[in-house]
Amino acid sequence: MKHYYLILVIVLFASCQYFEKQVPSEKELLQKELKAINWNEVDEYPSIIDCDMIDNKKQRQQCFFEVLTRLIQEKLSIDTLFVLIPKLDTIEVKVTIFPNATMQFEPQFPTDSVVYDRTKIDSILKVRLVDFPKINPAIKHGIPVKTQFILPVILKGE
Template sequence: MKQYYFFIVFLLFNSCQYFEKQVPSQKELLQKELKAINWKEVDEYPSFVDCDKVENKTERQQCFFQYLTELIQDKLSSDTLSILYPELDTIEVKVTIFPNAKMKFEPQFPKDSVAYDTIKIDSILTARLVDFPKVNPAIKRGIPVKTQFILPVILKVE
């Protein structure tokens, strides 16, 4: 019987190592969490007040892009771009939405675009693309974040 007590006491002292777990450091946990986050996507896309009523995430995103495209086309429809550059039917606009809900528009031109006066087109776009409705910025993990995307805008609607 004494042998069993000795064996049990021996097991109790040696089994403590099985209960001790290595606790990861704060930096290790942070690095693991940062690697798990998909930085290419946001939890909620930017939206206008009219699109907030849509429940489905994909439909809300489509509503936002369609509404923004229509607004840009309306603002540029009665402009001199089609008169100055009749061959220019579509322009790509880089849209940046900041966390404070400010919007910035930059035209994107091909690298070999010497046929267009990019400075003149940029100034026309800057002058015309103002006074947009309030936009809600994109949300990533509960925090408003900056988003950028390139939006093709058709200048000639026939």
């Protein structure tokens, strides 16, 4: 009877090889993970010191957009942009935040707009939109990433 148990144990251990599962390759796992990632959303939106204390992701994002819009409006309100182009009351600014925390601003114009002197507006924006507080870039899977968004900025005349 002892030999019977010994043979049974040997057969069970030898038969384990028939139950082995196919392990996917590293490339297959990587492709599966890359397909599962939503590339249109970030884990953490860009942030500014004024909004870092907010825990809610959506509220922090809203705070960031409000603070950045206010800062841009303040910097442009001291200029004569609204005097040069009185019909222009709102300008859309494309903001790009790079992974190294640098920013780029680019005015967006309507496609049918030939009235505006684009180079003049662009040069005014480049001169005025400097010296912002430190902005932390967006985070995707623990890595800083480039983000772009368009902010409507109301030009206030005095």
